[in-house]
Amino acid sequence: MNNRINKYFKENNFPVTYEQWQILSRLYERDGLTQNQIAELNEKDQPSVSRLIVNMVNRGLVTRSPHPSDARINIIKLTEQAKESEQELKILANQTIQDATKGINPEDVEKCLRMLDQIRANLQ
Structure with a gap:
């Protein structure tokens, strides 16, 4: 899936990788995260992020930019360029999911996702 979404982003001239998409998608949910x-949200180590x-x-x-009360903490915000690309990036991400789940019963996909969430929760 990573390769497919990277391919779609590249073909559509978006300077974004799958790992960067993970960060953007979190910021689309709530801009201004540390x-x-x-x-934590992406389950990645600090140096990678x-x-x-x-x-x-x-x-x-x-x-x-530095946090207003603690300069050791950085606040990350979307630029206008990223905000303007949001809908197109989401369409490409959804296309990747559709490609990956083609021919699979939607109920089976939901069950699989629930199981993966449980596995992730078990390992935390």
Whole structure:
């Protein structure tokens, strides 16, 4: 799935990778998260998230600014460019899901996702 979504983003001239999409999707849900919050939500380690955010800042997708009361904490916000791309990126992400689940009963997909959520919860 990672390869497919990367392919769709590239074919449609979006400077986004699957891992960056994970961060963007969290920011689309709630803009202005800290790097720590993003790392927790995406179940990634802090150095990986930091590296991804540096690349996203360089690509004009997010901004990084110090927290008003604690300069050690960075607040990550979407740029206008990222906000304008939201709907098109979501369409491509949904297309990837449709490709992956083609021919599978929707109830089976839901059951599989519930099981994966339980597995993830068990390991936390």
